[in-house]
Amino acid sequence: VDMIVQSLRSADSNVTDMVFTVASIDAEEARRVVEGISADIHASGVSIDNDVAKISIVGAGMLGNPGIASRMFGALSNAGINLEIISTSEISISCLIKGGSVKDAVNRIHDEFFPNEA
Known part of the structure; x- marks a missing residue:
């Protein structure tokens, strides 16, 4: 993980966004890891932006x-x-x-x- 940001989307929604960067070669492995724990951390979704x-x-x-x-x-x-x-x-x-x-x-x-x- 290189850059990482956590932010509250809005006070009304009580939703927190977590964004981090990894080398493009590690993107799919990072996706698998995060998807594997997404239920435990109550994540509503996982996405990757390669651009x-x-x-x-x-x-x-x-x-x-x-x-x-x-x-x-x-x-x-x-x-x-x-x-x-x-x-x-x-x-x-x-x-x-x-x-x-x-x-x-x-x-x-x-x-x-x-x-x-x-």
């Missing part, structure tokens, strides 16, 4: 500089790229996006942080 990709920016000082995340998210937003999941650490900011947006996302982030490079 996603993780993009990251990495560097020292990410944690102490919130402007970096803002610039990354702004560049992606301006390109109309939706962020499915966001994960951060002391040295990286990672986003899960639709697979078809990878090239555009990488170019937009590069242009944001290195505008004068060809």
